[in-house]
Amino acid sequence: MAEMTYLQAISDGLRVEMRRDKRVFVIGEDVGVYGGAFKVTLGFQEEFGPWRVIDSPLSETAIVGGCTGAAIMGMRPVAEMQFADFISCAWDQLVTVAAKQRYRAGTPVPIVVRLPSGGGFSGGPFHSQNPESSFAHIAGLKVVCPATPEDAKGLLISAIEDPNPVLYFEHKHLYRRLKADVPEERYTVPFGKARVHREGDDVTVVTWGAMVHTAGDAAKELEADGVSVEILDLRTLIPWDKKAVLESAEKTSKVLVLHEDTRTGGFGGEIASTIAEEAFEHLDAPIVRIAAADSPVPFSPPLEKAFIPQVDDVVKGLKELAAY
Amino acid sequence: MAEMTYLQAISDGLRVEMRRDKRVFVIGEDVGVYGGAFKVTLGFQEEFGPWRVIDSPLSETAIVGGCTGAAIMGMRPVAEMQFADFISCAWDQLVTVAAKQRYRAGTPVPIVVRLPSGGGFSGGPFHSQNPESSFAHIAGLKVVCPATPEDAKGLLISAIEDPNPVLYFEHKHLYRRLKADVPEERYTVPFGKARVHREGDDVTVVTWGAMVHTAGDAAKELEADGVSVEILDLRTLIPWDKKAVLESAEKTSKVLVLHEDTRTGGFGGEIASTIAEEAFEHLDAPIVRIAAADSPVPFSPPLEKAFIPQVDDVVKGLKELAAY
Amino acid sequence: MAIAREAEPVSSLHEIREAGLDREDLLGMYRTMLITRGIEERGHILYKQGKIPGSFYTGRGNEASSVGVATAMGGDDVGTPLHRDMGVHVTRGVEPWRIFAQYMGRADGPTRGRDGNVHMADSKLGLLAMVSHLPAMLPVAVGCALAFRIREERRVSVGWFGEGASARGDCHEAMNLAGVRRLPIVFICDNNQWAYSTPTHLEYACETLADRAQAYGFEGVVVDGTDVLAVYREAKRAIEKAREGGGPTMIESLTLRMEGHAVHDDAFYVPKEMFEEWAKRDPIERFRSWLRENAALTDDEEDEVAASVKKLLADAINRAEESPLPDPSSLTEGVFATPEDLDTPHHK
């Protein structure tokens, strides 16, 4: 075990895989000499050389399309978007080519796209988004959202191993704020298995990414009121752990779904409606969704704070649910 | 009144607006000399000239970005995608520029993107999609899905009038199959007002686009069993008529949400979870979602039939709900 | 100001032998061109008979170009051919019956009924299945070349695009990345002068598309796409240059799309004289004459190849029609790949 930040855990996972498997390479803007905008690949080009740590032109389509071609030729590409927001420029390559190639042509496309995402530091409308719901709707793509350093490493290694296109959302606001013990050796964290972030009996929160910690803080506040909150960290949205969610919903009979992506059409709707459909008889209260507002991510701190779900918002939601 | 197909109604709406308002112009691939892949703009270039009916290069990004610029300069552009599927190539322009410009910069972007969508004729994975859910998740975009000739005309005129970017999904399978009386004069159909396609008391179907007619056929079959089905045609997804949906849910206490877009992360989840949240006390059964399978749209007829919700699937769902 | 080089026709059997083809190869190419056209002609009939669902596209007029380029490719080279490039599939060895099965949406087509038309490829033959979105496969082709470069393999990737699709951003990003990294790739522009109903002057404003190669730091060549040997020679040069580390080349192959965009399109917008003029340059007829003049093609040989192709195609259709339609219960199979899928030669 070694203490690592969430960011270091990502670097570590990537480095471990690159040392183990020559087919793994990294491509993105400024990932080489500069080590990436967030320094995840700092020192990588020295270690692995310029053809395994490739500084690409400012070309998201070429990066993702290039990874698809290289993957089909047997490589294991890991693309870095400088910010998750820029993946919109490669939407077509992901949705049209990568997601559908296995189904149509039988050709697997094992690529990973690393996506520094999330807000909380006045990044504004184009450096703060959580576009995971958009991708979770596209058949053929997997979607991963680690919430802890340990998962960040293990899920990244799983993503590289996975034979499908994987979108790996790493939350920028956790990069240096989270620190924890992480195994130094190689390990994987399986997709589709939720993590019980906190056990509880009265209300379930289903969430992922940075919101896991917001929920954790809210749960602590509810302790005073004697309300016991269970927090499920989904870890991966595609596939998502329906079984764990339904079991927790049956246990507590009250569910709050929480995410930092915007509300309308967000993946919370998928989860809430699945619970409503499959655990209908067990529910003692309506399922509540808390999510970001239906607007671009605003820049100015008071607006951004109002946009991203805060601990207080979750506390309020949980209290209402508990009292229902 | 004149009898028009769904396709003629779209042409008519567009022609009416172009005659009335010089700011309206059309741009797209093969919309001029050829009259568009589906002949919606047949004869338009003769009437309005080559600078109001513009044959563009094969450039979805330039088409949508160009419309955005022209709109900001006071025009009322109507872009045609040759197939809705190709809008993936302009995703970034819509999501990054058009959707957010009003919020950030105060500049409205009144553009309409016409999207021939939907399957049912072996168009395969790239000529059959219904990508409306992807756009409905993006704050700042409006999403329109007419189901009848009358709505096709009235909603198109509303879309052109609307000061926002509007995605207008016209279902290819309805183009020539639907024929009805349509007012010859100009009229608008308001956004956000569902249409009661059929009144009923026992179960509500919430749907839009071509699925309205699938639901209609299913409802007829249920008559024999004495089950009275109400069908709400949402007409527009953004904004969607929550009030009408909740009222119908309260009336029948049983709801089936039906769409041709794929299931996971589809807009059905938004509707179902909203009902589950806001009409919880009124529900006598779990809300059922029926939607296309989580796969690309397959080409071969037996697969495509299994992919798109069929009348039988809806009948089965309605029977189960009625019996719950 | 033209910047690209214009390729000369091939003048003799001797010259083409120097470029690597003997008489037998030439007869093989001729046969492949006949099969290519034959598949599409018969496909058209099947379509009219209602046996092919959806729409139907052909590459009539492009047989020389597609066969010429594919013949120049090495066995380990890979490519991303498009909807006018049936000849590439045939040259690389895709069996015609599987193509008919594909057309008819049968379980034994290369996409097992999941996609239609020439949206297919046999990856074991080094081909990647096209998507409709043009030219989205160009960045993918560049990615193949990137893999070869990273692994220092002497393999080349070939990426096709239409002159219409050259307007899309994907084309630019792909060529720019390939140029910057001098990747082993050859870009083939099927310039058939129309993009659906849109003429070239509404698609691009430079003199030739090959001139654009300069914008990406590599060489551009214009070749007569009805001359299979000239196409072959230029493709061969470019492929071997790429293999030797010389970086990309763009080859613009000039033809006319001899039919409508797809079966439903009567191409009313193409001037009649244009069709007449280009009909005189029919690539198959042209190659046949060349073979008679330069390679002593005999009547017997001609008859034999015609008969064998006829039989091949008839058998192929029969076999395809025996292939079952896919089982609807398999609908969601293969949306996601499994680890075993990676157990292919490519993925090792």
Add this chain to the structure above:
Amino acid sequence: MAIAREAEPVSSLHEIREAGLDREDLLGMYRTMLITRGIEERGHILYKQGKIPGSFYTGRGNEASSVGVATAMGGDDVGTPLHRDMGVHVTRGVEPWRIFAQYMGRADGPTRGRDGNVHMADSKLGLLAMVSHLPAMLPVAVGCALAFRIREERRVSVGWFGEGASARGDCHEAMNLAGVRRLPIVFICDNNQWAYSTPTHLEYACETLADRAQAYGFEGVVVDGTDVLAVYREAKRAIEKAREGGGPTMIESLTLRMEGHAVHDDAFYVPKEMFEEWAKRDPIERFRSWLRENAALTDDEEDEVAASVKKLLADAINRAEESPLPDPSSLTEGVFATPEDLDTPHHK
């Protein structure tokens, strides 16, 4: 093989007068350049003081280029300037206090706190607010030109892009459409030799980016971006050519990004000598010398402009700091436009 034209420096007051500027105009430009740099220098200080949230970008080294182009634009012309083009906003009349308010996320900034940095524009002054995604505003700029062409107005659109962003598909689609339709637009490439940490040879493989104009059927010009008068003259020529129906021009304006990509970046990857060499060509200092030599700029004039700029900026900061932070309850206001929003001069 260079294809684009290389622009000469401007040699005399006489020459520049022919291009449309008198001495007063020149002093105004000098002042604007000082304000431009001053805004960014003071912004940097405010940032370090923790008064500006998020990140912070400057365009040091690009003052001549941005002011030169903006000065050449007509009052009814429009443009989509980028993150190095503060000079465009200042030239077109955006009041500095509103820029500081924007930086600080205040309610009176042009985006009312909804966006930060130079992601802003005053549409009444003919500017369109940039998005981060580069160069997504180029197709939008082309759309403005399209509107002018449709309405047969004598107006021109100006679209900026960085040399790094030239690699993206948007750049290609925008230029191709503009070229095909000969639209009234001028493309300005801010070539500051770096895209974040990436040098030009990893971004493009042609000699100069202006050479690419040929790929789109129009003229390319390379100009020294530290020479405000040469930039002005070339921009003016191109804009008036576009206005007269002569179609697009691409102007590549060569500078060096004199600071890191943003405040957090110390630009360790830029060779020290490069900074030293380009520091000698500081655009403001260069223009000051030119004015002293060619336009008899006096010490008094210099002092006066320096003092007035200083006061302007100090007042601007004060006024900006008085502007309130936006009310959180306004969070979702303006996501959708209302019909009244269309009641602007543009939208009539």
